[in-house]
Amino acid sequence: MKTPTTYHHNDALLVVDMQNDFCEGGALAIDGGNALVPGINAEIGAARDAGAMVVASRDWHPVDHVSFDHRGGPWPVHCVQDTPGAAFHPELTLPNEVIRLSKATAFNADAYSAFDGTGLGEYLREKGVERVVICGLALDVCVHATVLAACREGFNTVLLESLSAAADPEAINGCRREMQDAGAEVRT
Secondary structure, three states: OOOOOOOOOOEEEEEEOOEHHHOOOOOOOOOOOHHHHHHHHHHHHHHHHOOOEEEEEEEOEOOOOOOEHHHOOOEOOOOEOOOHHHOEOOOOOOOOOOEEEEEOOOOOOOOOOOOOOOOHHHHHHHOOOOEEEEEEEOHHHHHHHHHHHHHHOOOEEEEEEEEEEOOOHHHHHHHHHHHHHOOOEEEO
């Protein structure tokens, strides 16, 4: 396993959607999801040791969410509130002080980015955060949207690509270019 990122007190590690439904065996499984957990746990430890904030986002959908295919959305039913599939991966180390951030909680609106409708950008600024380090699932969907939003919000933004996996591996290069063009540093 590679050495974790060096964090500072004005950084935030944002772990995106490391939930059972997005890992192998889940309703919307992404190949390689389970394998990310040890590296992400090392990042969480490094961030906490440096006094950096750690935020874990999650899809937290109502039963009949607009993104589900039976409602005309693009996805199968996944990450329904209070179900085992919506739970964080059981081996993910999330101490009590880790902020758990729910997104896509309204029936009629989807949210891919951890910044969509959550107030996260304003909260991070209030806490003096200047740099956001991002990893998780899926690289080409929610991680991608979160990286772009962090750049738009004015944060120095770093993507840990090696600690993110894509639903469609063929989309990685295009996503990487788009994130770099938006100003993100992509660490492969």
